[in-house]
Amino acid sequence: MDKSFDPSQFEGKWYAHWEQSGCFTPSGKGPAYTIMLPPPNVTGTLHMGHAFQHTLQDALIRYHRMNGYDTHWQMGTDHAGIATEMVVNRNLALAGQGESRDSLGREKFIEKVWEWKQQSGDTITRQMRRMGTSGDWTQQRFTMDEGMSEAVIETFVRLHAEGLIYRGQRLVNWDPVLQTAISDLEVVSEEENGFLWSIAYPLGDGSGALTVATTRPETLLGDTAVMVHPDDERYAHLVGKTVKLPLTGREIPIIADDYVDREFGTGVVKVTPAHDFNDYAVGQRHNLPLINILTPDARLNEAVPEKYRGLDVKTARKAVLADLTEGGLLVEEKPHKLQVPRGDRTGQVIEPYLTNQWFVKMDTLAKRGLELVENGSVRFVPENWINTYRHWMENIQDWCISRQLWWGHRIPAWYDDAGNIFVGRSEAAVRAAHGLAADVALTRDSDVLETWFSSALWSHSTLGWPNEKDMAERGFEKRLPTSVLVTGFDIIFFWVARMIMMTDHFMPKEWPDAKRVPFKDVYITGLVRDKDGQKMSKSKGNILDPIDIIDGISLEALTEKRTQGLMQPQMAEKIRKATQKEFADGIPAFGTDALRFTFASLATHGRDIKFDLNRCEGYKNFCNKLWNAARFVLMHCEDFQAQGASPARSEAERWLLAELASTCAEVERQFADYRFDLASAALYEFAWNTYCDWFVEFAKPVLAGDDRAAADSMRHTLLQALEALLRLLHPITPFITEEIWHAVAPKLGLSGGSISLQAYPQAADFGTPDAAACANIEWLKAVVTALRSIRSQMGIAPGKAVPLLWRSSGAEDRARLAALDASLRFLARLDSIDRLEGEAPASATALVGELQVFIPLAGLIDLDAEKARLAKELKRIETEIGKCRGKLASDTFVANAPAAVVEQERQRLADWQAQQAALAAQLQKLA
Template sequence: MTRELPKSYEPGTFETKWYDHWESTGCFKPTGQGTPYAIMLPPPNVTGTLHMGHAFQHTLMDTLIRYHRMRGFDTLWQVGTDHAGIATEMVVNRNLALEGKGETRESLGREKFIERVWRWKEESGNTITRQMRRLGASGDWSRERFTMDQGLSRAVIETFVRLYEEGLIYRGQRLVNWDPVLQTAISDLEVVNEEENGQLWTIRYPLADGTGALEVATTRPETMLGDVAVAVHPEDARYAHLVGKTLKLPLCDREIPVIADDYVEREFGTGCVKITPAHDFNDYAIGQRHGLPLRNIFTPTATINDNAPAKYRGLDRYQARKAVLADLEAGGFLVKVEPHKLMVPRGDRTGQVIEPYLTDQWFVRMEKLAARGLELVENGAVRFVPPNWINTYRHWMENIQDWCISRQLWWGHRIPAWYDDLGKVYVGRNEEEVRRRHGLGAGHPLRQDEDVLETWFSSALWSHSTLGWPDPAEMEKYGFDRYLPTSVLVTGFDIIFFWVARMIMMTDHFTGRVPFRDVYITGLVRDKDGQKMSKSKGNVLDPIDLIDGIGVDALVAKRTTGLMQPQMAAKIEQATRKEFPDGIPAFGADALRFTFASLATHGRDIKFDLSRCEGYKAFCNKLWNAARFVLMHCEGFAAQGMPQPQTDAERWILARLAHAVREVEAQFAAYRFDLASQAMYEFTWNEFCDWFLELAKPALQGEDRTVADSTRHTLLFVLERLLCLLHPLIPFVTEEIWQSVAPQLGLTEDSISRRPYPEPRDFSADFGDAEADIEWLKAVVSSIRRIRSEMNVAPGRAVPLLLAGGVAADRERGARFAPALKFLARLASIAWLDPGDEAPPAAAAVIGELRVLIPLAGLIDVGAERARLEKEIRRVEGEIAKCNGKLGNATFVQNAPAAVVEQERQRLGEWTRQLAGLREQLQRLAAL
């Protein structure tokens, strides 16, 4: 019995229903049969929510997984989350404060605090995985992993111990990015460098022998308390005679040398650079080259420590800056102050300025690992798509530094190192192993390292730890040998080094395999104007809001929550209400997914325009209505197998379907989701909905039962194959429609996701002649429709058609397709002009050697139409004059936002094209 589709396309009524069905019936689980195809989900933070970047990449991964699953591959999409040390501690600390019980991380102590974190994770964590389901992500949730799981934790400890035993992990004192609020080292990815307005202070450093002074420019005058040298360029003739002499460091009872180093830019400032190795990464490198001492003047909270003169000790770094500047000015050392733009590093979690800080940390030696990691990419074992990203990878690997892997946190994998009272370090898988291996009895006191490993360390193991490594039984259980290497990694270019490179190095080092064969690098999702989405700009979009819709008041509340400055909140509210006066409508998951795929070019940036969602919701609605048309005209009709087409239109649509399938297959293989979605769109909208449904109507309404039934069979067959073609990209609406189509074709699967994907060989018949014939018919119909539209002929009025010229094939097709032409183009009659006959005044179109003529006498009021066209021409000319006036104004072009100027240029082009078309129509009327 046919399951009737509702009249309206309402995605919210069925999307969740079908996802629950897929998951509960095991559609997402690997089968263990066929060629393996695996993707590892880049594990999102357990504290996170689905943002536009996630939704974009997850859509692409899910499309690949569903596509290969339907093609018979043994698909595994390994999902899971990252424990996100810093972010999680911040969330739990904030929750403790909100509870108002006076409990803090420190008052609870390490053990109880970790208990609270686990409790939060069970109750409130994994929001993002629930949101992934809403998007349609078909990962195998029964295999979901968490980086703090017992198995993955074992992999982390095993990795640390082995690397230590190989001499690739060590503990040492080096500069790191230090967040003085969190009081921990952080990675470069957690540092946001932003240009800010600052100042450049020029300070006079007297020569110790009293013969003069050097002037040094700095943006951080407080760090001069830790200066150990002043550097000049070795080829700078101004200072060559001073190299080797010493300077008196202002405000400090110390002398520092003048050194020569080609790092110094002679043209910047005075050409003299103060060297503070303990507080600047570049200075640290210079200090290492010249054997300079490391003088740290900060505490972990960025206050001045005891290595500075007594009067500054205990001051916050910015208080110290004011005090130092006042004393420099009072002592005659401050030469000048200038405005200066500089890049300021801030922690992405706290917003505080990050300090390069000298501290003891654990590091991985990277030189050997990086050489191997680069080799694996250069020899093609791992392939980058697009290939230009190998240059970024190569640059990082060739300039690699040792990796700081320790963090001063409690939540995370605690470093498996123990110290005795003498400070000697012992590394092992647990304390029992350490005591046994080193002969340390119970009376020998040991304390475990307080630090934890950074989350990038555990995520670097993701591709093999999630498959059970290093436990042989777990490896067999999770299919280690079957699914590693995985097929492709889908990720952004911003973590090529932080994650992609480290996965390649670690997986190869411990398993002898690459983690993935392909790395597909996506662009970053930005707003429609190309701006980065950020809370401070108020341009953030929530993918769940786009799926389910959100009112303007709720959207404003979401965008202004947590903003500290009322003026900024008011500005964002005003902009939001202007852009979304009625809020954001519910587009549904399918429309959002189609939008993402259509934007997935091989470019660096993805400009997300909400109007694209509107367009692709209209596409889903078009598909819905087409399906309703097919089901209505095929009610009670049952068919199985491949149709045996009786009409040219049937043969044509089968040929076009085969072409679309080949195109989609080629573009998926090339990771061109944009071109694959374009091929799907054009076939669905232009060929199936706009043309085949119209071409089918005469057959369905005709008296030939054989032709009508054949057309019904082809309609159902092509619709079902089309739904399967689209399913990986828009799974929900295709499932809902397919459930109504399947019974009439005798299909017994419980879900479209278990159907085979269309393949070109499914439509192996040669229908080339039918393609050419129907393309001719389409061209003639389109030309007639264009003439009717341009000449403003009433849609319901039948018009005569004259055909002239052409070749024998045109006359044969004209006779064969006469009924279709009359039906599709609303024709009263069709006649051929003999050679030499004079054509009456008519609007014409040319198709090859064929002339298509519509006699217009008596069809329209020529005078009224001429007057209308002349009035419209004057209006358009006025709009063109306005555009030219703006674009001819240099002040407007220079001062208006670039997007506004570009919009004006586009409007000028559109008005100009309209004017040309109107004038052409007016010329045609002159012949009547």
């Protein structure tokens, strides 16, 4: 092993070895353990959320592989319809050859997309390999490959035949730039400054007017009613009458609906069913007409008065407000905070838009999907997420599945000249099924299915469904349901729920519920945020790239990456300064294992993950400590070859093996409960404290002693425990454990191509714990810890040998002092151990059970000088405590200072008081 720990020297080597030697392919032996990777976008790069979730999935796969399971981690990517079209469009524009999506036409544009996919579409999978992803790359799937396309078409055709897919006119989220419907997940609503306008709507009989408040005055051109609450006495007499819709000459009814909030504004609201989702629901209840006033690019259309036609929304708003003012109908304009929905890719305001789309009827599917979770066929971890799932399923709307794009699964529907719709697996199948002659012109629907449609089939389509030959080859019946889905809470509805519904719907009806689901468990992770709990985003300039954490990055490169593409110079400068302040020297290289251990330690069952690079630093130090401990062991075993365990192991060795067995049991429990944080904590505690700190110290005097048998026994135990520890750590830190294992395993007569194919340690591997030995060693640790604490408090140099006096009425203490004399002298740096008779001299003392220990201070420190120093320090601390108490006693300070500042002052007081108590106790010892 190299003297210094440098992960860059071996990470690439071992990943290539794993992949090329087939370590990741299913063994075909043992029970199935299967995870389906949530397919990342083919356009994407690895972000912190990916790295976090992939680490947890990989840990589960490696853990179960080592436990004898037939593991299969399904790799794959999503075709990402909108994102991919945008990337290829941008590349065409940058090429400067005058080509565009529209100039190429559908067929040639799709060819360009496939070309891009072949050349650049595997960026994220290369980065996943850097994270140690042990998936079976030989069975990688893409949501647009041939087998997946077959599954998509089969699903659509069957659902349509069952009446569960239909085409109809409904309100959807519409992006005017992309000119396509988009999902709720692609809409980002943020609070923005706007205005609330109050407008007079004259009553139809001329007896007065109703005042209506709106944030979008231009949409009044599409109003089809005004609405009041049915219990609002102010307006009860007007229900059923009409108002004259300003600027249009139309009269619209006054209706009553309990959707109205009587306390908002005047208690009267406008109803625009074609341009507001809530109004659409009202319109359906009251059978109101739907008037769409927008074109696909968000300009006003032929449904509005001629003077407004062709205007974009912003210009139309100004024109409408000017005309309302001129007509004396604008009552009030006041500033107002409002939630503005924008497309996550274009930044354009998203319009609720009335258009013909394809939908899946969700009521019966959702009822069944909820039943499968309620009856335990699918389990949520943590279990409280079932409440979110239940809420969504009980309030579900029909699912809009069509998109106005070219890249994607084209909808298998054809139209004749009369507008009749024919759905089938191909045009030939349609003609055959409906008896359509070759001279009957058919035009295929130009829309594609949204990517969530193909993703909903991911668990069963990747296993070959509906092709029976592919299903048999991929182990369909063995691997479905899969073992666990690891995903974020933000897509429980968009993906998790839809997979449950779709898999269940297409499995054989005779199968039991527990067999009809896509996965047994759904482990919901939190979202990775920055160290302050803020969402990572380009606009905040707080994004971290996992590859930069692994390899390191200079300040200049990091700053450039964070500010690249920002259109606002002020924002870029703000981010530049913040980055320079936080990362003055850039980000150092931490290596993959340190990053993975950090992720595992943060994987609590909470909603948010606060990622702090300081944690990475700590786990890099952990890797370094493990490396150095391994080098220590190997240096002392250079000419040693284990021939089997010693029949006379020391108490320290027996204690270590008991601790190792306990750690195995604890890690097994925590993996079963998806508590990666607690599993990693148990591994850290054993590796750092039990093995590297205590046991290595126990071993040093034995290895340096004259008793060859004892030394060889210690060597064997050092190697045995280290090798087992490497296997325990491997699922979380695969690279360093593989590297060290190949140096340690031969010493124990072990062989094999990879640690990843070795058996995972079990508690029973290390025999029955010796309770007496464990009690004795824990006693020794407590005494040594107490003595080291005295040294630290009194400023005694760690290497200086000191005398120890002791007093105890317990026979057990006396026996342990005699039996563990050599270990105690070595670990506590003692030059003598004597029983105290009579009064103790000036000493620092500690109590361990019934044992009282004394370190005489004469000759170690200048007692008078130390007393004076402590008294002076106590006086200073008393002054600081007085200042804190004075501030906190001030009503003005507590009432006016920010809450965080007040809390900080309270914490300062508590810290000063803790220091005061510790120094007072130290001074008492000297007295």
